[in-house]
Each structure stands twice: as C-alpha cells, then as structure tokens.
Amino acid sequence: MRGKSLLICLVIAGVAAVGYRWLPSYYNPFVPLKLDDRPGKITQYKLRRLSPEACANLLSQANQKQLIETQALADSAGECPLKDVVRVRRFGPVSLSSSFIASCPLALSSALFVHQQARPLSKTMMGSELVRIEHLGSFACRNIYHRPDARRSEHASAEALDISAFQLADGERVTVLRGWRNDTTQPWLKALLSASCDYYGNGLGPEYNAAHANHFHLGMRGFGLCR
Secondary structure, eight states, X not given: OHHHHHHHHHHHHHHHHHHHHHSOGGXXXXXXXXXXXXXXXXXXXXXXXXXXXXXXXXXXHHHHTTSOEEEEOOOBOSSSOBOSEEEEEEBTTBEESSOEEEEHHHHHHHHHHIIIIIHHHHHHHHSSOEEEEEEEESOOOOBGGGOTTSOBOGGGGTOEEEEEEEEETXXXXXXXXXXXXXXXXXXXXXXXXXXXXGTSSEEEOTTTOGXXXXXXXXXXXXXXXXX
C-alpha cells in the first residue's frame, strides 16, 4: 500500500514538473514579467513585485515600443520626496490633457492598462478609437482627503492618477461624472474600471464614495480593490 502511494506521488510530481516546464510565461509567477503578458492576477502579481531596476528596464522597453513616452526626472527632497519618478507625456497614440509625474510602477502599469485594455475596450464597446485621456493630476503633497490626521495619500509619492474623461476618435468626449449616469457609456466606463484591477493596487470610481464622483482614482496601494 505504501509503495502504491509513493508511486502515485511520483506520478503527480512528474506531471507537475512537465506541466510547469511547458506553462506559458504569463501563467507562471516565477518567470519575469514581459510587456506582452496577458492581463490577469499573475501579471498584477509580477507588477507588484518588480524591483526598481526591473521596472526601469521594462519602462525603457515600453518607450521603445511606443506604448508610452516618458522623461526621467531628478530626485527631489522636501516634505514629500520623490525618487526614480518620470514625467509621462502620452501613451502611444493616446494623448493626455497634460503630462504628469509618476513613479515607475504607476507609469508602467498605466502603459499596459491603456495598451491592453483601455484602447481595445473603447474600440469594441464604443466603436471608436481612444485618442485622449484627461486627468486631474497625479502628484500632490497631501494627506488622504486633505485631512490633517490622515496618512499620506498615494498622490504624495506620485503613485496614483485621477482620470476624469476620455476622448474618442469620432469626437465624443465622455466624462466620468456624466458618463457614469448614462446608459450608453456606463457599461464601457465600468468595464474600464474593472479592467484596471489587473494592473493597479486599487481603482476607485463613482460608486466608491462622493469624493470620486467625477474621476477614477488609479493607485498602486493594495492588491486589486476596484469599485
């Protein structure tokens, strides 16, 4: 009986070893992240565990592939010091209402989110290409909700972006404030917010609280809280 159990364990171990060897890299949490990895929890896990060097290398690759255009910025001191941040100028063919400062994880996560999800969802659900993203900013040296007794906001370390509107190639401009209450655009906006879960630590929208009625807050803290 003991010998039979041992044989079964060996067979299971052998199957697992073969399966692991042929497992696609985007399903393998131990293989380094690639820019073309499919969205999902494994990709999000890899994004969250990137070393500063690995993040910088992938961001450089993303620039070369024109998924994003960034400019390196000098480190800064002060009440909210910044290190290894970049200025994001656009996401490939998708322009911005203005450039913004971002940590490497925020910049890389945003590039993948726009390329892999925001653009395809816009084409599929709205029938038009996404051409512009409007935002309310990323870096702000403040506490959460500006409360003096609260902890520092993600914005204080340039690890969150507040998106307020999307512009499509057909000329339609959809704000989060009005679009969330529109039967035509709400499904698309909800799909965008839901898709952000695969890249950011948190994605907060109009249904989270009144403070987010007019924007999506996409931040790096946490592990996939989107609502």
